[in-house]
Amino acid sequence: MTAQPSSAPTVPLVSQDGPLLTIAVSTPAAGTSLADDALIEGAAALKEVARGEREVGAVLLIGTGANFCAGGNVRAFAAAGHRPTYLRGLAEDFHDFVNALYTADRPVVAAVKGWAAGAGMSIVLHADVAIGGSSTRLRPAYRGIGLSPDGGMTWTLPRVVGPARARQIILTDQVIDAGQALSWGLLSEVVADDEVESAARTAAAQIAAGPRGAAAATRALITASATDSLAEHLAAEAHSISTLSGTPEGIEGVDAFIAKRSPDFAAARRS
Known part of the structure; x- marks a missing residue:
């Protein structure tokens, strides 16, 4: 139309x-x-x-x-x-x-x-x-x-x-x-x-300006929570947080926290 x-x-x-x-x-x-x-x-x-x-x-x-x-x-x-x-x-x-x-x-x-x-x-x-x-x-x-x-x-x-x-x-x-x-x-x-x-x-x-992978994962988890069992959802959370920890944004976020500086997620995405 x-x-x-x-x-x-x-x-x-x-x-x-x-x-x-x-x-x-x-x-x-x-x-x-x-x-x-x-x-x-x-x-x-x-x-x-x-x-x-x-x-x-x-x-x-x-x-x-x-x-x-x-x-x-x-x-x-x-x-x-x-x-x-x-x-x-x-x-x-x-x-x-x-x-x-x-x-x-x-x-x-x-x-x-x-x-x-x-x-x-x-x-x-x-x-x-x-x-x-x-x-x-x-x-x-x-x-x-x-x-x-x-x-x-x-x-x-x-x-x-x-x-x-x-x-x-x-x-x-x-x-x-x-x-x-x-x-x-x-x-x-x-x-x-x-x-x-x-x-x-x-x-x-x-x-x-924040970490896009974390935002997408969070939205997906909240949506899935309506139908997941607790055990299923805990497994999904464990998979998500561990996966994100190995991404450029996840690495930058943790490293910036330890270094006591603001994370630069945009630069991490470009790396």
Whole structure:
């Protein structure tokens, strides 16, 4: 499917500053709805990371308008000539982006300012670190337009809050404020509203400058913990830590600690 341009953004939808890849999932157009072209451009960039064609240490997801993302463009849904075909195409583009986030195998940080509704909430649930503001609100929003979730919400949300609470949140279309989102683990941190993007960018830059092998292994272990037995998981941890100790980053990290200096993981990767 060919996505419809969401707007002429004031900033690039996809940009890279050193090892940090930034993707704007929404623009001020159409009520800060999900930017369809950003999904396609973002997925393409993430696939370049997965193929080793981009040197990226972390991914930062932002919205360039008042909200992180207020959901899909419902007016475009209504205007479609054949809604099922149109929605299937949008869902496939969205899911290609979500899959690309995982195959890139880099930590994901989300700057969750304002509303994260519908598809926006789905995206937040894929972030390793999600930083919101005091006025941040999350809402499933699908029920209100007679649709079921996409973007993986019915897979991620039960893993974060448990199946019973996930059912309640989605089926009642619950609005979740910043404090509740932090308590339930939907957000990692809450800062002042005007500090959301700067705090998220700082966190993402810090992660991007760190050891990539350790970050990838940590993310994989946390994901596997949902289904592993304790014995299986202990074995996986033992394998991971021992393997990493023999990599250039692992060697540099331990040697720098002993030498009481800051590790230079970038130089270790180049060695």
